[in-house]
Amino acid sequence: MAAKEFSETHRVTFYETDVTNTVTPAMLINMIILASEDQTNSLGVGAKMVTELGIGWVVTQYKIDITRMPTNDETVKLTTRATCYNRYFAFREFWVHDETGQECVHIESILVTMNHHTRKIVSIPEEVITPFETEQVKMIPRLGRPKRLDDADQLMVKDYRVRYFDIDGNGHVNNSRYFDWLIDALPMSFLTRHRLVSMNIRFENEVQYHHDVKSEAALVTDSNDPIVTKHHILLDNGDVATEAECHWQPIMK
Amino acid sequence: MAAKEFSETHRVTFYETDVTNTVTPAMLINMIILASEDQTNSLGVGAKMVTELGIGWVVTQYKIDITRMPTNDETVKLTTRATCYNRYFAFREFWVHDETGQECVHIESILVTMNHHTRKIVSIPEEVITPFETEQVKMIPRLGRPKRLDDADQLMVKDYRVRYFDIDGNGHVNNSRYFDWLIDALPMSFLTRHRLVSMNIRFENEVQYHHDVKSEAALVTDSNDPIVTKHHILLDNGDVATEAECHWQPIMK
Numbered sequence: 090m091a092a093k094e095f096s097e098t099h100r101v102t103f104y105e106t107d108v109t110n111t112v113t114p115a116m117l118i119n120m121i122i123l124a125s126e127d128q129t130n131s132l133g134v135g136a137k138m139v140t141e142l143g144i145g146w147v148v149t150q151y152k153i154d155i156t157r158m159p160t161n162d163e164t165v166k167l168t169t170r171a172t173c174y175n176r177y178f179a180f181r182e183f184w185v186h187d188e189t190g191q192e193c194v195h196i197e198s199i200l201v202t203m204n205h206h207t208r209k210i211v212s213i214p215e216e217v218i219t220p221f222e223t224e225q226v227k228m229i230p231r232l233g234r235p236k237r238l239d240d241a242d243q244l245m246v247k248d249y250r251v252r253y254f255d256i257d258g259n260g261h262v263n264n265s266r267y268f269d270w271l272i273d274a275l276p277m278s279f280l281t282r283h284r285l286v287s288m289n290i291r292f293e294n295e296v297q298y299h300h301d302v303k304s305e306a307a308l309v310t311d312s313n314d315p316i317v318t319k320h321h322i323l324l325d326n327g328d329v330a331t332e333a334e335c336h337w338q339p340i341m342k
Numbered sequence: 343m344a345a346k347e348f349s350e351t352h353r354v355t356f357y358e359t360d361v362t363n364t365v366t367p368a369m370l371i372n373m374i375i376l377a378s379e380d381q382t383n384s385l386g387v388g389a390k391m392v393t394e395l396g397i398g399w400v401v402t403q404y405k406i407d408i409t410r411m412p413t414n415d416e417t418v419k420l421t422t423r424a425t426c427y428n429r430y431f432a433f434r435e436f437w438v439h440d441e442t443g444q445e446c447v448h449i450e451s452i453l454v455t456m457n458h459h460t461r462k463i464v465s466i467p468e469e470v471i472t473p474f475e476t477e478q479v480k481m482i483p484r485l486g487r488p489k490r491l492d493d494a495d496q497l498m499v500k501d502y503r504v505r506y507f508d509i510d511g512n513g514h515v516n517n518s519r520y521f522d523w524l525i526d527a528l529p530m531s532f533l534t535r536h537r538l539v540s541m542n543i544r545f546e547n548e549v550q551y552h553h554d555v556k557s558e559a560a561l562v563t564d565s566n567d568p569i570v571t572k573h574h575i576l577l578d579n580g581d582v583a584t585e586a587e588c589h590w591q592p593i594m595k
Contacts, residue, residue, distance in 0.1 A: 103379070104372040104518065108509040115507070119357040126356070161511060250500075252526045253533055254368070256361040258414060265357065273505045277551060280506055298530060 092223045095128035096168040103161050109281060110161040114272060114288065115265035117158070118151070121183040121196060122264070124167035132220035136259075139217055143205050146179075148264060150199045152232040153288045157193050164188055171221035173229055176212045177201060180229040197232055235289045235334035236319045242307035247274045251300050262296045267331045271320045274306040283337040286315055290333040294324060301325055314338075345476045348381035349421040356414050362534060363414040367525060367541065368518035370411070371404070374436040374449060375517070377420035385473035389512075392470055396458050399432075401517060403452045405485040406541045410446050417441055424474035426482055429465045430454060433482040450485055488542045488587035489572045495560035500527045504553050515549045520584045524573045527559040536590040539568055543586040547577060554578055567591075 105116035112120075129135045139145060159165050168184040178199055185194040201210045202217070238244070249270050257263040267290070272280070296302055302322050309317035315336040322330040358369035365373075382388045392398060412418050421437040431452055438447040454463045455470070491497070502523050510516040520543070525533065549555055555575050562570035568589040575583040 102372070102376050103511060104369075104376070104516065106511060107507055108511060108513060110511045113507055116357075119355070123355050123357070247503075252522065253528075253530050254360055254366055254522050254526060256530075258356060258359060258361060258363045260361060263357065269505065269507050273507060275506075277506050277509075 092170045092172050092221055093128075093132075094168055094170045095124065095131065096166055097124055097127055099123070099165050099167050101159050101161055101163045101165060106161045107280075108277075111158045111284075112160070113269070114153070114285060115268040117153070117185070117194065118265045118268060119263075120165075120167055121169065121185070124169045124183065125181065128169055128171075128221075134217050134220050139202075140205070142214060142217065144202045144211060144214070144217075145205060145259070146200050147203045148198055148200050148292060150232050150291045151288070152197045153290075154195045155193070155284075155286050155288075156195075157187070157191070158284065159185060159187060159193050165193065171218070171223040173224040173226045174213060174218055175226055175229055177210060178229045179213060179218065179223070197230065199229065199232060233289060235291060235332045236309060236317065237332065238305060238307055238319050238321055242319070245274050245276070245306045247304050249302050249304060251296055251298050251302070253298070256298055262298075264292070267292070267296075267322060270302065270304045270322055271306070271331065271333050272335070274304040274320065275318065282340055283316065284340050285335055286338050287336040288333060290331060292331050294328050294330045296322070296324065296330050302330060345423045345425050345474055346381075346385075347421055347423045348377065348384065349419055350377055350380055352376070352418050352420050354412050354414055354416045354418060359414045360533075361530075364411045364537075365413070366522070367406070367538060368521040370406070370438070370447065371518045371521060372516075373418075373420055374422065374438070377422045377436065378434065381422055381424075381474075387470050387473050392455075393458070395467060395470065397455045397464060397467070397470075398458060398512070399453050400456045401451055401453050401545060403485050403544045404541070405450045406543075407448045408446070408537075408539050408541075409448075410440070410444070411537065412438060412440060412446050418446065424471070424476040426477040426479045427466060427471055428479055428482055430463060431482045432466060432471065432476070450483065452482065452485060486542060488544060488585045489562060489570065490585065491558060491560055491572050491574055495572070498527050498529070498559045500557050502555050502557060504549055504551050504555070506551070509551055515551075517545070520545070520549075520575060523555065523557045523575055524559070524584065524586050525588070527557040527573065528571065535593055536569065537593050538588055539591050540589040541586060543584060545584050547581050547583045549575070549577065549583050555583060 166186040171181050173180050181198045183196040255266045306320045318335045321332040419439040424434050434451045436449040455466050508519045559573045571588045574585040
């Protein structure tokens with residue numbers, strides 16, 4: 090039995106794109122979360138029902154593979170499927186296709202259910218997963234670990250303070266903000282000359298309103314094709330909030 | 343002869359709303375700019391054509407009146423009209439209506455055409471305005487000037503550095519970012535307990551990538567109904583980039 094797929098179309102607006110008129114990683118994540126929320130709502134297991142159980146879905150990792158990031162004013166098809174799960178982890182996939190049916194982006198993600206009060210991971214309740222007809226498995230696919238920054242790295246560092254508009258309807262920093270902080274640590278001269286081809290990002294610790302965070306990045310010097318950057322976001326106390334590995338290719342002009 | 347109206351529907355997404363699930367002022371502005379770009383494109387006088395003339399449209403002021411800010415997942419109707427113009431100024435209006443036809447927001451704006459190279463205001467070329475069937479007038483409506491901050495004010499201050507993703511496809515800081523900077527200067531405890539009912543904002547000087555700006559705000563102490571806040575954004579050299587006046591009402595819970 091295969092998990093139910095859900096698709097919807099989405100028109101890319103200028104405010105979902107960057108200086109190169111290309112969808113930003115943050116907005117890509119917002120779009121696919123929209124699709125998964127629409128699927129969960131359509132199956133009657135949306136945020137409201139899940140909240141009533143005292144839990145919430147939390148994404149712990151995304152692995153994003155980008156063939157071609159969509160551009161301003163394209164109408165794309167967003168597709169998602171809760172592919173498989175075990176007692177504690179759910180594995181959800183997403184696809185973005187363009188109007189010609191070409192795959193632009195494929196995203197794999199790992200989610201857990203967290204108790205609202207204790208903020209601890211709980212086993213996934215049957216009633217929130219059954220409607221997706223998700224395959225129950227022993228082991229969900231592993232997405233690998235992003236390469237870690239170490240003392241030998243030459244760091245690029247920028248500081249960020251969490252702002253009012255970074256907080257979403259759940260009262261938490263919206264997941265998409267971490268993408269902006271991670272990538273903004275790289276210089277504009279690099280970002281306008283390279284396109285992101287893949288990204289592996291793990292969420293470790295939550296950032297709160299008014300926290301000051303540090304986004305540190307380094308180039309992996311022993312890789313040229315693709316060009317690899319390592320990233321993390323550090324909390325005030327030095328804990329890692331998020332870590333990521335990005336692969337890039339030069340843009341041919 | 344009345345100016346041509348243009349309307350389109352828009353579904354409000356969670357990432358266009360804040361912690362109270364209400365559309366943010368920044369995203370409101372993005373939505374209505376989308377509608378006006380769709381109108382200009384449909385009339386064959388879009389960004390591409392205007393750029394070929396060596397000019398660009400620049401908004402110098404918005405006056406926003408909010409009956410009810412739309413919330414997450416509402417489908418709203420965005421309407422716009424280039425109401426009137428004279429040699430140097432165009433006056434454009436926008437409306438946001440909800441699904442019951444109720445007016446949520448009315449926005450008046452003043453635009454000029456600017457030479458791309460000299461960055462100076464030029465008289466509006468006939469060919470970019472004719473298709474809108476806009477009334478030619480001696481004087482366009484005045485939107486008034488936002489109340490100014492002065493030395494007696496007790497300031498709330500926050501600093502912002504322009505980020506890569508603040509830059510839009512035109513190579514400039516996206517107009518919507520000024521709204522985030524202006525409003526984020528107020529404390530969260532104020533923002534979650536008050537709703538914005540009107541805003542008058544003037545753009546004076548452009549902010550560039552990597553600039554550090556200061557957002558300063560103060561409460562107008564001799565006004566209680568509505569509650570009034572004064573704002574400006576200062577460049578490094580002390581010049582005012584943007585100034586604004588906001589009117590608020592307490593949210594009844």
